[in-house]
Amino acid sequence: MLKEYTLAREEGFCHDYLHGEPQAVKFLAGHFREEGVFAAKSEAVTAAYGRDRTKLAELLLAYNRAAGCTEETEKQIKKLLDPRAVAVLCGQQAGLLTGPLYTVYKALAAVKLAAKLEKELERPVVPVFWVASEDHDFSEANHCYVLGRDKRPQKVELPLVHKGEPVGRLKLTAEAGRAVLERLREVLPQTEFVPGLLAWLEESLHPSATPADWFARLLLKLAGPKGLVLFDPLLEAGRHLAAPLLAEAVRKRAALEEALLRREAELKACGY
Structure with a gap:
């Protein structure tokens, strides 16, 4: 079930679009609450896409398997071979430990919406997450905040030297990864869940060559069992x-x- 939450800000394009204001809706392909808007869009997308889907499915399978995907993700990728298949696409920069919580919300919302539309449209609908590995703004992607023992937000940072390359080209060293895990041990509340969490993070760290790889592995561990498919534009x-x-x-x-x-x-x- 998709739950709705009200934004505190009551002005601007986002607010107006969410509330169906015509002056905002006209700039996009309809409003998501309009009757038949998803059906019309899916028909337009499949009519305009005449290319062979085989190579796309092959590269998605190879990438997601390398990132440790589950059988559910593989099933979703294979759906794309159907010429009637469409996708619910979302994405975010490859933040440390998945970055802000809304990154996970996006992924799970895509999974839920894809399942809902698949029933309504009676066609395959695949949830896809675009890992923005081309992002050069490492100062945004190199840290996250966790709730510390003092019940205050504590910053956790990935100590890598960035020379302007995309996050997906930046080498993730073992030392930098261990520094993140040590920082978490230092600030997280001492509960019975922390050892398992750290082991889970470390398991995904070792095979990861870049921060974007680590991000992808963690996101697949969270949402892969629900069928989320990842795409990396640097492939x-x-x-x-x-x-x-x-x-x-x-x-x-x-x-x-x-x-x-x-x-x-x-x-x-x-x-x-």
């Missing part, structure tokens, strides 16, 4: 599949820039 096979689209974007860069500037002006005119 070479994925870049090859996306090459025609990227080449077209380069050819149409002037038109795309003009469209973006026009949309920016329209948003500002609506007060956003």
